[in-house]
Amino acid sequence: MKFRATLVVGIAAATALALTACTGGGGGSASGGGAIDTSGELSGTIKFQTWSLKNEKFSPYFESLIKDFEKEHPKVKVEWLDQPGDGYQDKILSQANSNTLPDVLNLPPDIGYPLVAAHKLLDLAEADPKLEAKYNKGGWEAYSSYTGIKGTYGLPWYTGSDLSWWNLDQLKAYGVAKDNLPTTTDAWLDLAKKVATDSQGKVMLVSSMPGLDTFVSAGIPVMDDKGDFVFNTPEAEKIVQKYADAYKAGAMPPEALSGTYSGNAEMYLQGKVAYSTGGSGFAGDLRTKAPTLVDVTAASARPGIPPLFVQGLNVSADSKNKAAALAFAEFATNEKNQVAFVKLAIGFAPGTASGADEVVKAVESDSNVPPAQAEAMKIMFAALPEAKATPYQWTGADTTFLNQQMALAVRGDIAPKEALDKIVKNANDNRIDK
Template identity: 80%
Template sequence: MKIRSTLAVGLTAATVLALTACTGGGGTPDAGGSGPIDTSGELSGSIQFQTWSLKNEKFTPYFEALIKAFEKEHPKVKVDWIDQPGDGYQDKILSQANSNTLPDVLNLPPDIAFPLVKAGKLLDLAKADPELKTVYNEGGWEAYSKFSGVEGTYGLPWYLGSDESWWNLEQLQPYGVTEADLPTTTDGWLDLAKKVAQESNGKVQLVSSMPGLDTFVAADIPIMKDDGTFVFNTPEAVEIVQKYADAYKAGAMPPESLTGSYGGNAEMYLQGKVAYSTGGSGFAGDLRTKAPTLLEHTVATQRPGTPPLFVQGVNVSADSKNKAAALAFAEFVTNEKNQVDFAKIAVGFAPGTAAGAEDVVKAVESSVDPAQAKAMKVMFDALPKAKSTPFQWTGAMTDYLNQQMALAIRGDATAKDTLDKIVKYANDNRIDK
């Protein structure tokens, strides 16, 4: 089961505008709601529920039991479950929206949800049920509440993921670094990387990838204004990029990490070429399979600074003919009990509710690798403060950032000029304008 990161998909402005034009949306839509929706009375009728590549031998029994339980509670409601394949999901969603055939309840990450929100095709769930906010993970709730130019919340956090830090203590031990000494901030990590590189003559490297937007999120640097304008070319961001350049000059960073042929920091870590990597809790399984002796000397900690958040949500169509049943089912799918049961199967993911993570760890720790169980706890403990990268940040922006950042880290451009160029490119190519 893949982590469907909110960083993964970027929608073009043309696609957004085409959907808005076809559906009559635009401006700040009243996304399907004029006020609270009462789900406390008797519910009836049929609703359609659409998932994203989850109808298979692993998850089908869960969903069949979930639907059966809901229909038992509401015997006059019939839930029709449909599933779409992973490839082309975004195109399928846009096609459904354009043809007014969106399912009543569906699964959308924030980036794919955005054009539907702008076109008024999704229900404002904060307005439909004002008591929902406190039930869910704060960062997950915020990910569906930060659509520039639109008020409201358009998804219930369903299952969450994050990255953590992985450290090779065997490589660090000769330089006086123990688990208790591992840094908890971006600055501390870069300072340690430079120190260890200098003392080891570049043999031990702790920086194995270029700074990305998540680096600035982790450092609590403001990324965007409320209107969607990117603003992360701040003095604090300049200082971080310069620290990367200084670490590179000190030998703390492999030269290939600045090239297009770079295989990634996780692969470098598995090969023993770097002493630090980022990765989800499932990285423990990769270590067990590919580098079991390395696992013995590896510890996982929370990412320095603010951890990243990958979020999937459950959404309700604003055009649903049965909003009460649809909202009730969306809340049922994402309540704590059902999210915990789902996360027990989707091992490595956390429930999108504010509580329940401890229950997941207790349920799976006896059946997974001990290192993964420990890593899951580290990740789950970090989730209450985790933040997602803005959905407006696209793959093309990442490519441009990497090109420019390589120049800055090599010393061929200043950190300030580099960040100014990246921010200008991002604002010139915004998908929400």
């Protein structure tokens, strides 16, 4: 089960604006309506839509979830819909334009944006002011940070993050051990340069170009209060220059800057690099694809602020049965039901404020799960309270342009400042929320 955030990289401005125009949205405020009382007797039918989760593995879970909810609310009927993975955002926008959005649906923050701007999603913080304390802080903020729009438009459902993975066998000759791994971006890049120099380029610790998450991890503000990208700063220039210095010292495979790049995780599995990033599920990849690396690999938290990947459940503002829809969204995302879900979706974390310990215990007791997986999950879960999601305004096109400019800067063809200025200008010129 691949994390949905790796498949969704933003929505084209034209699509978002087309939806807003069709539905009469503007952007300054979003759908509200005040608090919604779910404590009384609920009745009626609601539709619940998931994203490519109706299958042998997850169907029994959702069937049981719905049955339990209907048992608590015998006058409510929940109809479960599931959309295939491909074309999901197009399907969502089509439903919104035709006023056929399900009552409860699954949206990551970026796909949610055009619906929020068009007043198609319910402000859940207004609907139930007691909710915020129940959920992961970063996940809650991811649905509460739509530029110029107050409110919260999704309940964190399941989350994930990346870890660092180190080949200690390759690194031990250079004084690197599990107890002294770098914990900051600067320290990691300094180590990469040193190890490359000492090994004459044989041991490489940089296998990807700097991305937006690199600057987030380093604690560099990437956006201002107006929603403009602002990471073309001296601090970011320093990081890009460190990448360039590491590349020059032989710390980075040349293919990482080219179209032949297969990904840092794949290069790690092939033994080409001694460092990679990846989710806790990478432990399973090691066991199946590179078993000789299992015993020499150690996981640690990502240097600096870890990235956050988040999926949420949302409520349609056009629902004819908001009380039942809200009640079901809260029920599906409560700690008990989230824990049960991520016990199946191994490698993910519940979007609630707690519950991670129970998941780890379940994984540790499962003989089918490699011990390294449980250890990695402990590390990831410990980091999640401080994790931050990439701004929803950052699109796949922005990433493509960034990679082009960063390749030039890392090779030394242009200065870091020039690359960052171009990247920031391009991102601001093409923001999906303008």
